[in-house]
Amino acid sequence: MLTEQAPFAQPRMWLEPTKAVSDDELEAIHHASLRVLAETGIDFLNAEARALLAANGAEVDGDRVRFSAELIEQFVSLAPSSFSIHALNPAHDLHIGDQSVAFCSVASAPNVAGFGAPRRAGNREDYQNLLRLCQTFTSIHLVPGYPVEPIDVHASVRHLHATFDAYTLTDKVNHVYSLGKQRNLDVLEMTRIARGITEDELAEQPSLTTIINASSPLRYDDVMLQGIIEMSSRNQVVVITPFTLAGAMAPITLAGALTLQNAEALAGVAFTQMVRAGAPVVYGGFTSNVDMRSGAPAFGTPEYLRTAMVGGQLARRYGLPYRSSNVNAANAVDAQSAYESVFALWGAIMGGTNFLMHGAGWMEGGLHASYEKMVIDADLLHMVARSLQPIIVDDATLAVEAIAEVGPAGHFFGTQHTQDRYKEAFYEPLVSDWRNFETWDEAGQPTAFEKANSLAHLAIDSFTPPALDPSRREELEAFVARRVAEGGVETDF
Amino acid sequence: MLTEQAPFAQPRMWLEPTKAVSDDELEAIHHASLRVLAETGIDFLNAEARALLAANGAEVDGDRVRFSAELIEQFVSLAPSSFSIHALNPAHDLHIGDQSVAFCSVASAPNVAGFGAPRRAGNREDYQNLLRLCQTFTSIHLVPGYPVEPIDVHASVRHLHATFDAYTLTDKVNHVYSLGKQRNLDVLEMTRIARGITEDELAEQPSLTTIINASSPLRYDDVMLQGIIEMSSRNQVVVITPFTLAGAMAPITLAGALTLQNAEALAGVAFTQMVRAGAPVVYGGFTSNVDMRSGAPAFGTPEYLRTAMVGGQLARRYGLPYRSSNVNAANAVDAQSAYESVFALWGAIMGGTNFLMHGAGWMEGGLHASYEKMVIDADLLHMVARSLQPIIVDDATLAVEAIAEVGPAGHFFGTQHTQDRYKEAFYEPLVSDWRNFETWDEAGQPTAFEKANSLAHLAIDSFTPPALDPSRREELEAFVARRVAEGGVETDF
Numbered sequence: 001m002l003t004e005q006a007p008f009a010q011p012r013m014w015l016e017p018t019k020a021v022s023d024d025e026l027e028a029i030h031h032a033s034l035r036v037l038a039e040t041g042i043d044f045l046n047a048e049a050r051a052l053l054a055a056n057g058a059e060v061d062g063d064r065v066r067f068s069a070e071l072i073e074q075f076v077s078l079a080p081s082s083f084s085i086h087a088l089n090p091a092h093d094l095h096i097g098d099q100s101v102a103f104c105s106v107a108s109a110p111n112v113a114g115f116g117a118p119r120r121a122g123n124r125e126d127y128q129n130l131l132r133l134c135q136t137f138t139s140i141h142l143v144p145g146y147p148v149e150p151i152d153v154h155a156s157v158r159h160l161h162a163t164f165d166a167y168t169l170t171d172k173v174n175h176v177y178s179l180g181k182q183r184n185l186d187v188l189e190m191t192r193i194a195r196g197i198t199e200d201e202l203a204e205q206p207s208l209t210t211i212i213n214a215s216s217p218l219r220y221d222d223v224m225l226q227g228i229i230e231m232s233s234r235n236q237v238v239v240i241t242p243f244t245l246a247g248a249m250a251p252i253t254l255a256g257a258l259t260l261q262n263a264e265a266l267a268g269v270a271f272t273q274m275v276r277a278g279a280p281v282v283y284g285g286f287t288s289n290v291d292m293r294s295g296a297p298a299f300g301t302p303e304y305l306r307t308a309m310v311g312g313q314l315a316r317r318y319g320l321p322y323r324s325s326n327v328n329a330a331n332a333v334d335a336q337s338a339y340e341s342v343f344a345l346w347g348a349i350m351g352g353t354n355f356l357m358h359g360a361g362w363m364e365g366g367l368h369a370s371y372e373k374m375v376i377d378a379d380l381l382h383m384v385a386r387s388l389q390p391i392i393v394d395d396a397t398l399a400v401e402a403i404a405e406v407g408p409a410g411h412f413f414g415t416q417h418t419q420d421r422y423k424e425a426f427y428e429p430l431v432s433d434w435r436n437f438e439t440w441d442e443a444g445q446p447t448a449f450e451k452a453n454s455l456a457h458l459a460i461d462s463f464t465p466p467a468l469d470p471s472r473r474e475e476l477e478a479f480v481a482r483r484v485a486e487g488g489v490e491t492d493f
Numbered sequence: 494m495l496t497e498q499a500p501f502a503q504p505r506m507w508l509e510p511t512k513a514v515s516d517d518e519l520e521a522i523h524h525a526s527l528r529v530l531a532e533t534g535i536d537f538l539n540a541e542a543r544a545l546l547a548a549n550g551a552e553v554d555g556d557r558v559r560f561s562a563e564l565i566e567q568f569v570s571l572a573p574s575s576f577s578i579h580a581l582n583p584a585h586d587l588h589i590g591d592q593s594v595a596f597c598s599v600a601s602a603p604n605v606a607g608f609g610a611p612r613r614a615g616n617r618e619d620y621q622n623l624l625r626l627c628q629t630f631t632s633i634h635l636v637p638g639y640p641v642e643p644i645d646v647h648a649s650v651r652h653l654h655a656t657f658d659a660y661t662l663t664d665k666v667n668h669v670y671s672l673g674k675q676r677n678l679d680v681l682e683m684t685r686i687a688r689g690i691t692e693d694e695l696a697e698q699p700s701l702t703t704i705i706n707a708s709s710p711l712r713y714d715d716v717m718l719q720g721i722i723e724m725s726s727r728n729q730v731v732v733i734t735p736f737t738l739a740g741a742m743a744p745i746t747l748a749g750a751l752t753l754q755n756a757e758a759l760a761g762v763a764f765t766q767m768v769r770a771g772a773p774v775v776y777g778g779f780t781s782n783v784d785m786r787s788g789a790p791a792f793g794t795p796e797y798l799r800t801a802m803v804g805g806q807l808a809r810r811y812g813l814p815y816r817s818s819n820v821n822a823a824n825a826v827d828a829q830s831a832y833e834s835v836f837a838l839w840g841a842i843m844g845g846t847n848f849l850m851h852g853a854g855w856m857e858g859g860l861h862a863s864y865e866k867m868v869i870d871a872d873l874l875h876m877v878a879r880s881l882q883p884i885i886v887d888d889a890t891l892a893v894e895a896i897a898e899v900g901p902a903g904h905f906f907g908t909q910h911t912q913d914r915y916k917e918a919f920y921e922p923l924v925s926d927w928r929n930f931e932t933w934d935e936a937g938q939p940t941a942f943e944k945a946n947s948l949a950h951l952a953i954d955s956f957t958p959p960a961l962d963p964s965r966r967e968e969l970e971a972f973v974a975r976r977v978a979e980g981g982v983e984t985d986f
Contacts, residue, residue: 025886256892302879335831342835386795393518399749
């Protein structure tokens, strides 16, 4: 079953992305964002960042930083429209931008559910198991954060053990949480060791990602700015993502939430280019809405679908790769989790996303990761990839002769035209159960959840870690041991 | 809950439909279809139809009919690009074509599941209950066939009793099965009575739909052609739909399956216009694929998504309204049923469908209708409709002032900008459960299925039939009584 997956390959978005606002409306959002940046400004809660902003011409007043339109456009234009990220396994290197799409696993869930146990706090065993799934499913291209937080590992050393697990259980691109400069430095060094390269080579080869969230509205926190400084200065990948929930941290109107998203994103992107011109950066959109009755965040909604499309329009306007997400707010891996997810995928993919965060395993508005949802999503991502394969139209595929040969009331099963193609013609799902009712009934009426559960067990039971040069592994072990002995990092962030 | 639904309103497809093949590729499919029609031809299993085809210039040889490209283009061009359908309740009249979208219920399932009982053969009680749901949910715009077949009503009189139920439990546009001329005539008469109009008025006001399936490959059966003759001659709505499953009744290549679909559809559309120039007709696409291991039909697949988009490109090329469908192959109302459905919706909606068959309640490749899936789908259709509302971009919605007022680290909940808009800002779902985990857990961890089940009960328990003029109701009763006494129709179709 799992060995029959399509090989690891990034899809290419060959369809024209959908415009959910007109070009004029897009310009109106752009100009409104520039007004916000020039008139209200953004708080940057880091003195080093403010000094760099001031030196580059931003207007700094206490924590507040204001940008002229020209300053934003000057620095945003320095960011590359695409770049490569290098994985431990070169077969898992990624191209980010242009028409390429990269699918990420879920990241940062504090809880975990499934694999035979109820929802529980994140822990290292589940973290490791989810990494095994991330490595197994070829439709998961990178792991941009802990699929679930290993809370049972002390925060002072969590990044050390978790990164060790990531680089010994997967050979895909990984991530560092920007929660203080030393964490960035530790994981940068572990990435260098795991890839077996020098510091100079690392700075030439983006190999590590970090997600930088604006604390919407209009604030970049200290640790996030430290993260940009450490990562961008070393030419590593920064994904700027404002968290603009319309009605809560952002205006209730979609145009207003997008204005705020865009203002925050532009300020963040511009800052990365002040740190290092040409540093790889991704424009992130995460605008959704809250349930106005309860204040609960909602995902995969009609509002999400449209703002995901506009996010792509904005990113393309600036020539930046675009991050969107596969999200839902369901507590159970039921129909809701699936339809909200595919609505989110609809918006993200038709919005032209290049970097699909939380592609597999995200549940409950991000509050838990699910084994079974990760398997179902891995299948959905394969379906999306297959959907993004062009239809081949030529004399052979138009099949006029085959149609003539079969004629009225005939059947195509036995024709040579079919025989020549049947093995590769259609996507074969991992999870979907297409058996007829009687056979399915006799099998005990398994649902997609149960099928996904058995596939998760199969993947984890049969897991073989990817090859890692023993000397690199020893060096990683020694680095972790030393840094743990030193007490890790401060945890008063 | 149910009273808070958005009012009955057809969405408008304001987004640019997605092109899944280039314009040149589309022309290649078009020309290949014309070659099939000119060289291989199609069997028309009805002498009256063949005579009419011959009289209009088609080449008739036994059952086989061949069309020149000019003949096809001449007659297809006579079909209207849009038209209205009149419902019993004028508030439920529909516009078919242009950028309008109409959402249909499921139709023609032989089995039914849910509402507290396992999968069972279709019957009148479930049929009536599903009609009640069709009437209740404002996102279901018409009922183009029996949501489930009332198999316990004898086939000779089923159409009489079922149509009586449809016109007393709903006031939305309905349907007649083209299974022999007399059925068409009976239901046309019942439609005339229910609408309280004359035969001449009925012929001026399309009020009834029928689905005409080609028996792919390349055959129109006798009863289907009788249906076109009776319906098109009276200016009623014919939805031509080839059933082209790639790998079975159609070539295994998507381009080939689309070529066959298009050939069959064009022949059917042209024939409607020979019966009556200007008669309302819809171009239907139903190309999917089979599981090549088992031969089972698959729906909501990556193949379906793309062919649904191309179907729209073809229909628009001919200036015809486009029918697509909301389909899945799941046995259970689980994640699979939902993700396959939304993949199908993605293809259909981005393909620019005007007439979405099986919009609510279809399961198991059409082999059963589900109460709970109908409720979930009704919610999905509302979500699609909301997704098709343009984002309003103006000074007020861009919210630059509101953003300035709130400033960094603030919150938008309490602002006047939010207060002025919170009631209507976002879609409020019927089914999705956005409660936090603890609350949801205390409530017994209900899934979407359970929520949908309780909504189905609520809708049916609180159902009030729509108003129907008592004299029309009596006339319908008398008509049914008379026709039942006469023995109904022959059942040797």
